[in-house]
């Protein structure tokens with residue numbers, strides 16, 4: 001089946017947390033419409049850029065784009081930006097059932113509100129390894145009152161101005177700012193604005209619900225829970241999980257989960273759904289929605305205070321939840337037993353010419369003006385740095401526990417070129433930031449693939465010891481995974497999808513500050529590129545050549 005969508009992208013005043021702000025909307029909404037399809041369907045999205053002075057591009061997060069690498073929506077990597085007034089058509093197959101999302105992949109535009117969910121159903125007659133009566137979607141986000149331009153300018157300035165903690169947390173695009181708090185910008189705050197009435201999830205007592213939960217936050221790791229209800233985790237990033245029960249779930253930006261919840265509590269009242277910041281010292285109020293037990297009135301507030309969530313700095317609890325996520329026993333696709341190449345990436349905060357940046361093995365990523373996919377396929381020269389980036393760092397002598405003795409790094413647009421069909425291990429190694437006694441949590445997202453999560457560890461990864469601890473039995477496959485403070489995360493994937501794929505920290509400001517990289521594999525196998533992705537940088541020539 002073909003699923004056709006038309007997205008008109010435009011700025012509108014919105015008050016998602018009661019505070020009025022210009023938001024990037026799709027067809028007037030933020031979050032945008034949910035894309036609903038069945039496994040194997042072709043999704044066609046006609047994106048019309050109605051932003052007067054701003055480009056755009058949309059990434060279909062978790063969709064592997066097999067055979068359509070030009071539809072991945074990564075500006076500078078797989079396409080030129082969509083200019084104001086233009087319409088760009090994304091066309092791709094959703095090859096695997098599950099829960100995914102979409103969002104802007106241009107500058108810091110995602111945090112302006114351009115995002116939504118993708119739900120892909122199993123084929124008719126297929127049975128999932130769990131059952132439920134109803135299917136509901138939840139997308140959580142963090143929200144700032146300053147514009148993304150303000151934020152981006154601060155990040156690139158000397159002195160550096162960080163985006164800071166969000167003003168609000170949104171559940172399905174709704175939150176609540178305390179209007180009596182000092183504002184970071186001028187603006188109208190109105191608690192009775194219908195834009196910010198809480199999201200409501202109505203449940204019928206005794207019924208079982210599948211909640212699909214996605215996090216599209218720009219900065220925050222969140223902890224989600226339904227007051228008084230356990231959740232059984234059954235899906236992660238489109239893969240079935242060996243079920244495990246939690247009271248609350250840690251969600252890193254770019255991750256999706258499905259949880260099963262039974263409406264089996266006292267039916268005479270409503271309950272809170274809540275999100276709290278974890279992994280950074282929070283200064284943002286709990287985000288809330290209402291779990292409404294029918295036939296109570298949906299606006300009847302629960303008689304309790306919303307759950308405050310776990311201790312924000314209890315890294316061990318979050319680490320343990322990460323390691324608890326395993327493939328469902330009936331759906332294990334074992335990883336290749338060995339890898340052909342191991343890339344070890346030291347994640348550090350650095351300085352370059354006085355700017356604060358993030359780097360991998362001391363190289364901070366910069367996007368070229370001609371997308372890699374076009375440059376590689378059409379052999380355009382001098383578009384990006386051709387010297388390969390480093391495969392590792394000096395792990396014998398580097399001290400990950402202290403601020404770097406030499407914080408300086410270099411910036412580069414170089415990429416990792418992979419042998420087609422080879423197996424690649426990536427070890428993400430965390431370290432101390434430029435502030436003493438601080439190591440942050442980074443959610444890493446890979447485009448175009450699912451990787452096996454081979455393991456997590458604390459301290460420094462030692463190849464001679466830690467490879468032996470990899471999970472070859474039932475590792476979950478995901479597209480986004482956390483790197484915990486002072487720890488390491490090991491991934492394995494097959495470079496079997498011809499194209500050019502981003503791999504980056506899903507924190508919007510961190511990718512903007514250089515925390516990312518690009519893999520190329522089998523670009524010679526990529527089919528004819530659509531002209532609609534061209535037109536910027538050196539690719540201008542390709543369009544005008546045949547006039």
Ligand SMILES: O=C1O[C@H]([C@@H](O)CO)C(O)=C1O
Pocket residue numbers: 162349433434435440509510
């Ligand atoms: O990139 C970041 O910069 C700040 C801080 O490290 C420096 O102000 C912060 O918390 C980040 O995540």
